[in-house]
Amino acid sequence: xxxxxxxxxxxxxxxxxxxxxxxxxxxxxxxxxxxxxxxxxxxxxxxxxxxxxxxxxxxxxxxxxxxxxxxxxxxxxxxxxxxxxxxxxxxxxxxxxxxxxxxxxxxxxxxxxxxxxxxxxxxxxxxxxxxxxxxxxxxxxxxxxxxxxxxxxxxxxxxxxxxxxxxxxxxxxxxxxxxxxxxxxxxxxxxxxxxxxxxxxxxxxxxxxxxxxxxxxxxxxxxxxxxxxxxxxxxxxxxxxxxxxxxxxxxxxxxxxxxxxxxxxxxxxxxxxxxxxxxxxxxxxxxxxxxxxxxxxxxxxxxxxxxxxxxxxxxxxxxxxxxxxxxxxxxxxxxxxxxxxxxxxxxxxxxxxxxxxxxxxxxxxxxxxxxxxxxxxxxxxxxxxxxxxxxxxxxxxxxxxxxxxxxxxxxxxxxxxxxxxxxxxxxxxxxxxxxxxxxxxxxxxxxxxxxxxxxxxxxxxxxxxxxxxxxxxxxxxxxxxxxxxxxxxxxxxxxxxxx
Amino acid sequence: xxxxxxxxxxxxxxxxxxxxxxxxxxxxxxxxxxxxxxxxxxxxxxxxxxxxxxxxxxxxxxxxxxxxxxxxxxxxxxxxxxxxxxxxxxxxxxxxxxxxxxxxxxxxxxxxxxxxxxxxxxxxxxxxx
Numbered sequence: 290x291x292x293x294x295x296x297x298x299x300x301x302x303x304x305x306x307x308x309x310x311x312x313x314x315x316x317x318x319x320x321x322x323x324x325x326x327x328x329x330x331x332x333x334x335x336x337x338x339x340x341x342x343x344x345x346x347x348x349x350x351x352x353x354x355x356x357x358x359x360x361x362x363x364x365x366x367x368x369x370x371x372x373x374x375x376x377x378x379x380x381x382x383x384x385x386x387x388x389x390x391x392x393x394x395x396x397x398x399x400x401x402x403x404x405x406x407x408x409x410x411x412x413x414x415x416x417x418x419x420x421x422x423x424x425x426x427x428x429x430x431x432x433x434x435x436x437x438x439x440x441x442x443x444x445x446x447x448x449x450x451x452x453x454x455x456x457x458x459x460x461x462x463x464x465x466x467x468x469x470x471x472x473x474x475x476x477x478x479x480x481x482x483x484x485x486x487x488x489x490x491x492x493x494x495x496x497x498x499x500x501x502x503x504x505x506x507x508x509x510x511x512x513x514x515x516x517x518x519x520x521x522x523x524x525x526x527x528x529x530x531x532x533x534x535x536x537x538x539x540x541x542x543x544x545x546x547x548x549x550x551x552x553x554x555x556x557x558x559x560x561x562x563x564x565x566x567x568x569x570x571x572x573x574x575x576x577x578x579x580x581x582x583x584x585x586x587x588x589x590x591x592x593x594x595x596x597x598x599x600x601x602x603x604x605x606x607x608x609x610x611x612x613x614x615x616x617x618x619x620x621x622x623x624x625x626x627x628x629x630x631x632x633x634x635x636x637x638x639x640x641x642x643x644x645x646x647x648x649x650x651x652x653x654x655x656x657x658x659x660x661x662x663x664x665x666x667x668x669x670x671x672x673x674x675x676x677x678x679x680x681x682x683x684x685x686x687x688x689x690x691x692x693x694x695x696x697x698x699x700x701x702x703x704x705x706x707x708x709x710x711x712x713x714x715x716x717x718x719x720x721x722x723x724x725x726x727x728x729x730x731x732x733x734x735x736x737x738x739x740x741x742x743x744x745x746x747x748x749x750x751x752x753x754x755x756x757x758x759x760x761x762x763x764x765x766x767x768x769x770x771x772x773x774x775x776x777x778x779x780x781x782x783x784x785x786x787x788x
Numbered sequence: 789x790x791x792x793x794x795x796x797x798x799x800x801x802x803x804x805x806x807x808x809x810x811x812x813x814x815x816x817x818x819x820x821x822x823x824x825x826x827x828x829x830x831x832x833x834x835x836x837x838x839x840x841x842x843x844x845x846x847x848x849x850x851x852x853x854x855x856x857x858x859x860x861x862x863x864x865x866x867x868x869x870x871x872x873x874x875x876x877x878x879x880x881x882x883x884x885x886x887x888x889x890x891x892x893x894x895x896x897x898x899x900x901x902x903x904x905x906x907x908x909x910x911x912x913x914x915x916x917x
Contacts, residue, residue, distance in 0.1 A: 425877055432884045436891055443895045450898040451911065457892045458816055461829050468881065469836055475874070476843050 296343075297352065297367050300336040300375060301416045303329035308409035315402020322393075322401045326386055326409060333379035333416070341372040345779065351422065359422075360482035366422035366556075370626065370783045373776075374419040374548055378541060381633050382412045384758045385536040388641055391754035392533035392648070397444065404444060408537065411437035415545050424471045424557060425481045427549065428464065431513065435460045438542060441534035442526050452525035459522045463512030470505030473498055474557075483556045490559060495566050503558055503567075510553065514546035515604055516611055517581025524600040532644050535596075540637040543603060544629045547610045551626065554614065560787045564617040571615055572703070578612030579709035581605070586716040595653040596643050598720060599636070602679060605713055606632045612706050613694045619781070619788040621697025626780045627773065628690035631678070634769060635687055638675035638762040642668055645751035645759055655727050662729040665750050669728055671763035676721035678766045681714050686770035693777070801842040808835035822899065822906045826892050833885040837878045844874035 307329040314321040344350070349368035353359060389408070393401045414434035421427050439460070443453035475481060477498055478489040493499060515523040523543075527535055554563045564571050582605050589601035610632070613625030643653055645668045650657040662669045678687035691710060698706040750756065769776070796803055812835055815828025852872040854864065896906065903911045 425880075429880055429884065432888070436884075436887055439888075439891050439895070443891075443898060447902075448915070450895045450902060454822060454892065454895050454899060457888065457895065458825055458829060461888050462813070462816060462832065464884075465832055465836055469839070472836065472840055472843065475840075481877075 295352075296336050297340045297365065297372075297375065297420060298354075300333045300340060300379065301413055301420065303332045303336070304409040304416075305413035308406045308413070311402050311409065312406040315405070319399070319401065322405060323390065326390065326405045327383070329409065330379060330383040330386055330412070333412075334376070334383050337372065337375040337379045340367060341369075341376050344369055344372040345782075360480050360485035363426050364422040364482055364484075365420045366483075367420065368783055369779050370548075370551075371419045373630070373779060374545070375416060377630055377633055378412065378415050378419065378545070381540050381637050382415075382537050384762055385540065385637060385641070387758045388644055388755045389533040389536050391752060392531070392536070392644060395648075396531050396533055404441070404531075404533065407437045407440045408534070411441065412537070415541055418545055419548060422483045422556070423481055424474065424483055424486065428468050428471060431467065431549075432464050434542070434545075435464060435513070438534075438538055441538065442530040444534065445529050445531040447529060448525065449529040449531070452522075452529045456522045456526040459512055459519075463509045465509070466505045466512065467509030470502045470507075470509060473502035473505065477502065483552075486557055487559050490557075490562060495562065499562075500567070503563070506553055506557075507550070510546055510550050511611075514543050514550065514607055514611070516607055517577065517585055517604060520581075520585065520604045520607075523604060524597060527600040527603070528594070528597045532647060536637070536640050536644055539599075539603060539640050540633040543607050544610075544633045544636075547607065547614070547625070548629055550611070551614055551622070555787055560617070564615075571617055574615035575612050575698075575701075575703045575706050578608040578615065579703075579705045581608035582612070582709040582713045586713045589720055590716060593655050595646070595655065595658065595724065596640075599639055599643060602639075602717070602720075603636060606636070606679075609691070609694060609710065609713075612703075612709070613697060616694075616697040616701045616703060616706070617788075618697050618700050619784055620693050620700055622784050622788065623777055623780050624690050624693030624695075624697050626784075627693055627777060630776065631686040631690045631766075631769060634762060634765050635675055635678045638671060638759065638766060639679070641755065641759040641762055642672035642675060645755040646672075648751050648755055649749065655724065658724060658727045660728065662725075667756055668751050668759060671759045673721075673725060674763040674766055676717075676725070678770075680717045680721060684770045685766045686773065687766075689770055689773040689777075801838070805835045805839040805842070808832075808838065820908050822896050822908065826889065826896070829892075830885065830889060833881070833888075837881055837885075840874040840878050840881070844871035846870055 307325045311321060311325040314325065344367055349366065351359070352365040352367065354363045354365060357363070390401070393404050397404050411434050414430050414437065417430040418427065418434060421430060439453050439457050442456060443450045471481070474486055477493060478486050480486050480489060490499065512519045527539055530538065554560060585601050585604040585608065589598050589605065592598040592601060606628070610625045610628050613621045613628060616622070646658065646661065646665065647653050649665065674685060678685035681688045681691040691714070695707060695710055698704070698710065809832055812828045812830070812832030816825050816832060819825050819828060846867065849868050849870045852869040854869070899911070900906055903914055905911060
């Protein structure tokens, strides 16, 4: 097994290096785009699965970059949690990329290599984020992923640059808050290594300086993850972004930031400090999450465009996970991590379906979905699976993580969170059945209405490059749902240490 | 009152950073012109850089370049050298801030081409038409 010692580093380096190769070679010939984006992502996916299996067999290990021993050097921590996130990031981005390539060909003809340079750097940044065990390194990687996202979003048409600019302002303020929090921690502890800081924090008296550091770090991350009152930048940024970019950004960005929040709580400030010295903050976060779920679900009801509706669902799902984390018990935490995995696959499935539909109808307003079930049966079947998972109908994976979250909420006695979860399930039911009605039932009952939309009679099944990844992601929803027991065991392996 | 002033004067570096940060935050959120917003963001980032730099400073200490023979003879005395780590961190933070500014300026150019103005209210007016 010695030859695999550095494997997780190669997993991270593959998209990063091929991004630079793609930028140079892509200028010469467009044929490089395909192998240089799919190739490294296949390598990363296979590699990260091997890393995960190794971690499960041999336990967590830490890796020091450049042989500078921690706490002075930058440490990478590979534990079951980060290895699992590595698999999620590489697999989700691999599946999304097939569809993204097909879309990039029509959105940026001749400039695909530039688009995929940013795209690959962002994936590498996301992988770095889940691996790093150094608080300052985390800031740098957070900005690498954010800056590439700003660029990708700004490549869209129309209002996209304006949405991207708002995201730049809010995102940079978020990152600056995080940096400020790390500064306070550095003043207090003199260290930047997460494990080292956690050890020293345990010995400090919990004064206002530590609380300030904690507040800055958390508010920074909440801005980046678009937790409800701080979500303003997300709907515009995600709905005006180019389709090819949002396929990868929407499933991964917010979810990885929530993973970072979990990391910061568990490995930087320690759960004893986070959950028990400030009980008001703990229940405040659960309340904020519950209110966020209710409000953003209600806002989703008001949308008349499929993609815009999905962006509000993303914000509601952020509330699920944040609430689960702050329930401060094993079930809630397991549910939150499980939901990170499930939600990235669900969001991927729904955005792939939206992209497949848009490739034929050219727009995603509800009217253009009329009668799609007959014209795009496979796409709509996969879309329905994704919808079932968001609603939480077994055996799709969304049901199981929601179940864990409910158990955690009942155990902690946070009934407002239980109510919010159930409310959001009902709203999602309404949201998606309205779309299914547009796509299916109206088609049968109202032939006259369909005739008015004769323009759409040319609509047929989406191209294979978009259909195959969509079907794969839809099947993954069921497979993950059936494998929930195994995955929860992996998560518990890590969480049992803290609760 | 004099205690308060003495407290402010003795920790003036923190006060400067807080004031700069508030100016920057206000400009980034409250200003109407997009370039001014970006400048506010830059002031905000600079304030944080100042905080980091000032935490590494020690009174009477010198730059962290060691003389080999004197170190071998007398050892290292941490009181006499400033902490270089915050400076190194801020080099990275400056790089990040420059890249954010670069991307934002590029985006601003695209916005100007799209709407012909950089005033937020005028852009919103054009959008609502």
